[in-house]
Amino acid sequence: MKKGRKNHIHVLSLHQCRDYSNTENEAHAIAAWLQNPSVSSAIRTESVEDEDSSYIKKFHVIIDAPTLQCSLTHENALDVVDSAVFIENEKNQLGPRDSGEKVEEEKAIKCLVAEGKWIKHYNNNHRILLVGEGVFSFSASLAVAFCSASNMIATSLDSVDFLKKNYKRAMSNIGKLESREYIVMHGIDATKVASHHLLGGMTFDRIIFNFPFAGFFNDLSREAQLRKHRRLVSLFLKNAKEMIGENGEIHISHKTNGFHEEWMLESVASSHRLGLIEAVEFNRFDYEGYNTKCGFGGDKNFHCYPSKTYKFGLKRAQFHLLS
Numbered sequence: 001m002k003k004g005r006k007n008h009i010h011v012l013s014l015h016q017c018r019d020y021s022n023t024e025n026e027a028h029a030i031a032a033w034l035q036n037p038s039v040s041s042a043i044r045t046e047s048v049e050d051e052d053s054s055y056i057k058k059f060h061v062i063i064d065a066p067t068l069q070c071s072l073t074h075e076n077a078l079d080v081v082d083s084a085v086f087i088e089n090e091k092n093q094l095g096p097r098d099s100g101e102k103v104e105e106e107k108a109i110k111c112l113v114a115e116g117k118w119i120k121h122y123n124n125n126h127r128i129l130l131v132g133e134g135v136f137s138f139s140a141s142l143a144v145a146f147c148s149a150s151n152m153i154a155t156s157l158d159s160v161d162f163l164k165k166n167y168k169r170a171m172s173n174i175g176k177l178e179s180r181e182y183i184v185m186h187g188i189d190a191t192k193v194a195s196h197h198l199l200g201g202m203t204f205d206r207i208i209f210n211f212p213f214a215g216f217f218n219d220l221s222r223e224a225q226l227r228k229h230r231r232l233v234s235l236f237l238k239n240a241k242e243m244i245g246e247n248g249e250i251h252i253s254h255k256t257n258g259f260h261e262e263w264m265l266e267s268v269a270s271s272h273r274l275g276l277i278e279a280v281e282f283n284r285f286d287y288e289g290y291n292t293k294c295g296f297g298g299d300k301n302f303h304c305y306p307s308k309t310y311k312f313g314l315k316r317a318q319f320h321l322l323s
Helices: 030-034 099-112 137-146 160-166 170-178 222-241 265-270 314-322
Strands: 007-013 040-049 055-064 072-074 128-131 152-156 183-186 204-210 244-255 275-281 293-295 298-301 307-313
Touching (some): 128 137, 137 152, 137 170, 160 170, 204 222, 222 265, 244 265, 244 314, 265 307
Parallel strands (some): 007 055, 128 204, 152 183, 204 244
Antiparallel strands (some): 007 072, 040 055, 244 307, 275 307, 293 298
């Protein structure tokens, strides 16, 4: 009896082409693209002779979209509910599967049909860049909710060694990200990210900086401290502006009382010709598992209320300029 055949779905873009090895993690993101109304897809099937003279069915999904997101490779039959793709292996060509394989298949299917899922302001179709991550709990929250995160990049200024030494849950959160195809990068300065040799030139739908904080400067005057914090926000916005598309948004979650209110985020954004789209109340419990850490090696949570998520963009700024 011949070996069981493998079904291979290969996602192609009109702009890019990329292949993957045979791992289960690649199964998580395809459905979001297949059902996105801005994406059109077609299926081409071919049979290719394998090294052992058996035949492998290849299903090529042609995606009319500017950015390649994923490919799907899975040894077992997958019925992608409400999707344009159905894969059915011939039962007489498949060997028996144990219960563990069946459970893993069901998990993959569950993730595949989670397309179009929103967590507050974020959709699993968005290309997302997170900067200033500490313990990586926010990005892990998105990744777990979306099942896959191959279109997201999470960055921190801290090194891996610093994270291991100072934050108990940092490495477990990073593990959640990497197992879901999240790109995790360390030593990334949010004030210089647009000139980074890998990230520079990329375009994102959402760029997120949660609770930016320049540091503790108790020896400085109140005004001098404000200048440092405003400068951090200003340089971040200057860089982020170069990395969003026409409809892209830059999100800053920030406390809205006392000293923090004096940072005047809208004014800082306006100096870079970025306009406020909206400011909405922030609730950390909207993001399961998210903890607001003090940073700079402090593993304690800080009280983040009251706070808002400020959304800045190019279009709103252009509108204000025209009017």
